[in-house]
Amino acid sequence: MRKQQSFQWEALSVGVCYYPEQWDESLWRDDLRRMWAAGIRCIRIGEFAWSKVEPVEGQFTYDFFDRFLAVVAETEMKVIFGTPTATPPAWLTERYPEVLNCRQDGVPYRHGMRRHYNYNSPVYQRLSARIVEAFASHYAPHPSVVGWQIDNEINCETGDFYSESDTAAFRVFLREKYGSLDELNRAWGTVFWNQTYTEWEEIYVPRTTIHNSTNPHQVLDYIRFVSDSAVRFCKMQSDIVRRYCKPGDFITTNGLFGHLDNHRMMDEALDVYTYDSYPNFAFCMKEDPLHADNLNDRRWSQHLTEVRSVCPHFGIMEQQSGALGWNTRMESPAPKPGQLTLWAMQSVAHGADYVSFFRWRTSVMGTEMYWHGILDYDNRDNRKLREVQAFADRLHNLRELAGAEYEAAFALVKDYDNDWDAELDAWHRRLTWQSEEEIFIAAQLAHTPMDILYLLDSTETAELLRYPVLFCPHSLILTEERAALLRDYVEQGGTLVIGARTGQKDGTGQCVMAPMPGLLAGATGTTVAEGTFVGPADGTVCMDWDGRELDTGVYNEVLTPTEPETRVLARYTGNYYAGEPALTERRLGKGKVLHFGGSFTRETVLAFLNSLNLSEPWGDLLTLPADCELCVRRKGETRLFFVLNYAATPQTVTLHAPLTDAETGEGVEGDVVLKPYEVKIFRN
Numbered sequence: 001m002r003k004q005q006s007f008q009w010e011a012l013s014v015g016v017c018y019y020p021e022q023w024d025e026s027l028w029r030d031d032l033r034r035m036w037a038a039g040i041r042c043i044r045i046g047e048f049a050w051s052k053v054e055p056v057e058g059q060f061t062y063d064f065f066d067r068f069l070a071v072v073a074e075t076e077m078k079v080i081f082g083t084p085t086a087t088p089p090a091w092l093t094e095r096y097p098e099v100l101n102c103r104q105d106g107v108p109y110r111h112g113m114r115r116h117y118n119y120n121s122p123v124y125q126r127l128s129a130r131i132v133e134a135f136a137s138h139y140a141p142h143p144s145v146v147g148w149q150i151d152n153e154i155n156c157e158t159g160d161f162y163s164e165s166d167t168a169a170f171r172v173f174l175r176e177k178y179g180s181l182d183e184l185n186r187a188w189g190t191v192f193w194n195q196t197y198t199e200w201e202e203i204y205v206p207r208t209t210i211h212n213s214t215n216p217h218q219v220l221d222y223i224r225f226v227s228d229s230a231v232r233f234c235k236m237q238s239d240i241v242r243r244y245c246k247p248g249d250f251i252t253t254n255g256l257f258g259h260l261d262n263h264r265m266m267d268e269a270l271d272v273y274t275y276d277s278y279p280n281f282a283f284c285m286k287e288d289p290l291h292a293d294n295l296n297d298r299r300w301s302q303h304l305t306e307v308r309s310v311c312p313h314f315g316i317m318e319q320q321s322g323a324l325g326w327n328t329r330m331e332s333p334a335p336k337p338g339q340l341t342l343w344a345m346q347s348v349a350h351g352a353d354y355v356s357f358f359r360w361r362t363s364v365m366g367t368e369m370y371w372h373g374i375l376d377y378d379n380r381d382n383r384k385l386r387e388v389q390a391f392a393d394r395l396h397n398l399r400e401l402a403g404a405e406y407e408a409a410f411a412l413v414k415d416y417d418n419d420w421d422a423e424l425d426a427w428h429r430r431l432t433w434q435s436e437e438e439i440f441i442a443a444q445l446a447h448t449p450m451d452i453l454y455l456l457d458s459t460e461t462a463e464l465l466r467y468p469v470l471f472c473p474h475s476l477i478l479t480e481e482r483a484a485l486l487r488d489y490v491e492q493g494g495t496l497v498i499g500a501r502t503g504q505k506d507g508t509g510q511c512v513m514a515p516m517p518g519l520l521a522g523a524t525g526t527t528v529a530e531g532t533f534v535g536p537a538d539g540t541v542c543m544d545w546d547g548r549e550l551d552t553g554v555y556n557e558v559l560t561p562t563e564p565e566t567r568v569l570a571r572y573t574g575n576y577y578a579g580e581p582a583l584t585e586r587r588l589g590k591g592k593v594l595h596f597g598g599s600f601t602r603e604t605v606l607a608f609l610n611s612l613n614l615s616e617p618w619g620d621l622l623t624l625p626a627d628c629e630l631c632v633r634r635k636g637e638t639r640l641f642f643v644l645n646y647a648a649t650p651q652t653v654t655l656h657a658p659l660t661d662a663e664t665g666e667g668v669e670g671d672v673v674l675k676p677y678e679v680k681i682f683r684n
């Protein structure tokens with residue numbers, strides 16, 4: 001069982017990111033006054049300001065932030081302080097170039113951007129520990145400071161590390177994991193292509209190879225190693241900060257990035273997790289497959305679902321408030337009137353209890369001068385500020401909602417081994433990424449709130465049993481423990497849906513010599529006769545499920561029932577396996593397993609949701625159009641139904657029973673029209 005998060009906000013509230021070092025001091029007082037007037041009650045500062053405290057190696061001066069905090073202390077504004085390790089000073093990288101991260105070919109990333117350091121350099125660890133100690137010991141006692149952010153966006157910009165320090169630390173990591181080279185050679189299958197290692201010094205973090213086709217088992221361990229390094233770096237800092245925190249202060253960091261076990265980082269180093277939400281990123285993705293579905297910014301609900309799995313009552317450290325862009329990349333439109341509020345409410349609807357906008361004012365300098373904040377360069381009041389103020393008023397009104405649980409009807413099961421294996425393995429990636437996205441889209445279209453459940457070493461059956469149905473689409477890597485957990489869930493009453501290629505690999509990422517679905521074959525009552533990608537010449541291969549023709553996706557496995565009680569629910573209707581089983585059901589204990597031989601498309605998932613009674617779970621209460629998302633948060637007996645209109649056109653929601661508008665307190669029933677981008681919140 002995971003430990004509970006150790007900090008929760010008591011009331012919904014609004015904050016903003018502020019960079020006192022980027023502005024003339026004469027602006028501070030007025031900025032704080034205007035923030036307060038807009039309903040902002042907390043600011044995050046300091047995360048890139050190492051040189052303000054240690055301008056020269058070993059010389060510490062606290063005046064700058066002391067002066068700023070003195071101005072803050074004239075108000076009731078609260079402060080989240082960042083540790084400044086994401087941007088090492090020029091003196092540091094010049095004097096100690098070994099702290100730099102490198103490209104895969106060994107060329108160092110230089111001063112001029114950010115996050116150009118590596119986690120494993122002993123010098124960087126020492127100097128980071130010292131600056132964190134300086135920040136925390138001096139500023140944590142200040143009464144305005146209520147929380148700490150470690151570094152900034154750990155593993156953002158890059159989640160790959162190829163410095164010499166990384167190779168040295170990778171060898172230590174592997175020695176601890178495997179003990180001997182024989183074990184390592186076995187786990188990495190190095191007999192293949194004569195890769196056998198005879199000395200630890202022959203081993204490196206993955207280096208440049210033809211087609212970037214490095215040993216897959218090595219790469220999997222490398223990603224595990226990067227995650228381990230990042231978590232240790234974060235914990236090293238939070239252990240220091242914690243020594244100086246006042247009771248009740250919290251430690252967080254802002255995510256969510258790859259090559260990182262965010263759950264472990266949360267459990268070992270943080271009190272609460274925060275996320276940086278920029279839904280307009282979707283508009284920068286030119287090949288966004290969801291474009292046609294108007295699900296662009298709505299895709300962020302998938303990210304927020306992921307965040308909620310890390311930390312159920314999270315905060316948003318950076319909430320988009322303007323157009324996005326660096327001078328070197330990304331061009332996005334400004335949020336249209338109402339969209340800033342829509343996106344902020346999207347966060348709240350998914351479980352955020354604190355929403356801090358990025359940033360107070362757009363920077364007039366540097367790479368991010370087009371990454372717009374609430375105020376523009378001219379510093380005048382504008383429509384975005386008015387939206388922030390109105391949003392803050394709404395949150396104040398709803399403040400007691402803090403801590404309300406998101407209520408999901410089912411969960412998508414994931415784990416880090418499979419996430420990371422799918423990065424290099426194109427066969428794995430194609431299935432997993434597509435199926436996960438299609439499950440999310442189908443849940444959106446069916447207005448079925450869903451969760452993501454990560455299987456961790458600490459996960460127990462009771463955590464799975466919170467959901468009547470689990471979709472576990474393509475767990476290629478399946479260990480004995482995970483298989484036993486899933487089986488136990490079924491025996492105790494759960495419904496498990498698995499897809500193609502489940503159980504194909506062991507924990508090293510090597511394929512197992514057993515019939516599929518490997519360790520779950522005993523539970524599904526099936527084996528897989530054979531499997532194939534569906535090639536372009538095959539067209540769409542479908543299955544017939546109770547008279548419905550449903551697309552079976554990009555990969556198909558032909559199933560063979562092995563137990564008398566295994567029922568064939570659907571058969572393929574195309575390709576050389578037409579007529580063969582595509583979907584089976586087996587009752588086991590108090591539950592059942594559905595074994596689907598394909599990968600998931602939204603139509604197929606919608607059919608699963610229908611047949612499992614998960615579609616429109618609140619349909620008796622309200623009917624929503626496709627352009628609206630439904631989120632449900634529950635506190636005690638009260639449920640809040642967030643209806644979010646992502647469309648540029650008005651949308652009509654029909655309430656089939658009397659509900660209360662959670663903000664005005666008025667009774668509502670029948671048709672309710674939501675304006676473009678409007679969010680309405682009803683309660684029972």
Ligand code: GAL
Nearest residue numbers: 152153156276318358368371
């Ligand atoms: C975030 C980051 C901020 C700022 C923003 C805009 O990823 O945490 O510091 O850089 O993006 O680029």
